[in-house]
Amino acid sequence: MENIIEVNNLAYKYGDGTKALADVSFAVEKNTRVAILGPNGAGKSTLLFHLNALYLAQQGQVKIKSQVVNDENKEWVRSQVGLVMQDPDDQVFSTTVYEDVAFGLLNFGWSDEEKIKERIEWALSSVDILDLQDASPHNLSYGQKKRVAIAGILAIEPEIIIFDEPLSYLDPQGKADFLGILDRLHKTEKTLLVVTHDMDFAAEWADRVIVIEEGRVLAEGGRELLANLELIEQANLDLPTITKLFQRLELTELSSLPQTIEEAVTVLKERL
Ligand SMILES: Nc1ncnc2c1ncn2[C@@H]1O[C@H](COP(=O)(O)OP(=O)(O)OP(=O)(O)O)[C@@H](O)[C@H]1O
Numbered sequence: 669m670e671n672i673i674e675v676n677n678l679a680y681k682y683g684d685g686t687k688a689l690a691d692v693s694f695a696v697e698k699n700t701r702v703a704i705l706g707p708n709g710a711g712k713s714t715l716l717f718h719l720n721a722l723y724l725a726q727q728g729q730v731k732i733k734s735q736v737v738n739d740e741n742k743e744w745v746r747s748q749v750g751l752v753m754q755d756p757d758d759q760v761f762s763t764t765v766y767e768d769v770a771f772g773l774l775n776f777g778w779s780d781e782e783k784i785k786e787r788i789e790w791a792l793s794s795v796d797i798l799d800l801q802d803a804s805p806h807n808l809s810y811g812q813k814k815r816v817a818i819a820g821i822l823a824i825e826p827e828i829i830i831f832d833e834p835l836s837y838l839d840p841q842g843k844a845d846f847l848g849i850l851d852r853l854h855k856t857e858k859t860l861l862v863v864t865h866d867m868d869f870a871a872e873w874a875d876r877v878i879v880i881e882e883g884r885v886l887a888e889g890g891r892e893l894l895a896n897l898e899l900i901e902q903a904n905l906d907l908p909t910i911t912k913l914f915q916r917l918e919l920t921e922l923s924s925l926p927q928t929i930e931e932a933v934t935v936l937k938e939r940l
């Protein structure tokens with residue numbers, strides 16, 4: 669399988685001397701669902717800024733579709749990699765919600781007004797804020813702004829889509845809608861990376877897990893990492909709720925603790 673993203677020995681220091689990335693290497697295959705976990709300040713957001721060329725590598729390299737990201741190809745990289753930032757205030761800035769979502773499309777050369785309108789209305793409907801299209805983003809709630817930022821990327825729908833903490837501030841319906849959007853994007857062959865502190869979401873959703881700590885990849889692997897007690901403690905993470913419950917109940921071997929509702933049901937049915 670083709671590696672659509674490759675990061676090799678990436679390091680990055682901010683202007684004030686803060687070393688945000690010390691040495692990060694990993695690869696992602698096309699159409700994978702990747703959860704990126706790690707404590708506050710681990711370097712997750714800094715890493716994402718490199719994946720869509722907002723930051724360029726100071727050391728090491730990032731490759732998107734086998735192309736080394738550099739100053740010359742950063743516009744192309746941004747057409748391939750969409751990033752929904754952690755803080756929507758960094759991303760949502762136009763006078764109206766409609767214009768904000770239009771911004772990306774215009775930037776990527778869309779010119780047919782009718783098509784643009786159709787696309788924007790579809791993207792806003794996907795996150796259930798079509799009624800806010802004429803509102804000023806500044807007056808919106810944080811959760812509504814998050815939805816605008818997501819709609820902006822959905823309108824463009826690049827091949828690789830990265831979400832930095834998309835679930836924070838979304839209400840339960842908003843979360844459910846967002847999970848539906850992720851499923852649809854996965855089915856259309858997109859490669860999806862989600863930074864999250866939500867272990868239950870990671871357990872239910874991810875194919876691959878990357879744990880970042882102090883600017884390094886502490887662990888990378890399948891979902892089984894989420895039930896690895898040693899790793900979870902070392903990275904100051906938490907077990908998925910289901911895993912915690914089964915750990916307390918001592919119903920299974922530690923090595924086979926279920927992580928998802930589906931896995932828990934299977935284990936329980938065998939015992940009933
Ligand atoms: N603009 C900046 N200038 C200087 N230091 C920064 C800047 N942005 C981030 N940092 C520092 O770089 C390190 C990594 O920050 P980053 O935002 O990448 O972490 P994170 O893993 O995304 O954390 P969180 O879970 O809180 O979002 C932290 O020590 C942070 O204080």
Ligand SMILES: [Mg+2]
Nearest residue numbers: 712713714754
């Ligand atoms: Mg962050």
